[in-house]
Amino acid sequence: MKDKKQLFLSFLMIVVLALMLPMSALGAPGNDAPPDPAYAKWGRIAVQEVKAKYPEDKVVDYLHVGRKTNNQETIETFKLWLEGETKEFGVIIDIHFDTDTEKITNIQFKETSR
Template sequence: MGFKKGRLLIYMLIAAVFAIAVPSAAHAEPSYAKYGKIAMQETANKYPDADIIDYKYEGHFTADGSRTEERFKLWLRGNGAEFGVRVHIFVAADTGQVRDVRIEELRG
């Protein structure tokens, strides 16, 4: 095999690896995604006349010995106003099951 053909083969192999690896990494769901869906659903239930227009994951926190907290900030628009809410999702540390959801309004 000549130098040019070997070089072409290497470029083709590299392209094939990127074609396979990059899309799968781009579509991987973050670990907090299931809790984000819960945060959005609970917020939509509490504010049925408002639209959720923005969403931010604020992080994973230790709540106490048996629970952790997943925290989200959502921005809503409804009834001619925009406002934020912070959603606290408390999760059993050992099982990952949701134990409590609290929503606090952020006005002003």
């Protein structure tokens, strides 16, 4: 139980710090927000897909693992950490898409304990 509480408090502190950072960056007029990383679009899709597959569980962490491009196909890989009522687990999600059109061709899920 103590580990869950420490994990929650750590997560909460990261969220608070993340919310405070943009406030300090936007202090001066005329500052533009940094552009989203190239994987942001795919990260949003990964979160949506995992939430749809595991509707009873809560996504508590998110990691962009990397991108691989082979000929006409690109694969974006993410690892999401989920909490349910009875367990915590990770889901590695690979989003396959056509490099030119960005049309999704396949989505693969793999549960992991770490």
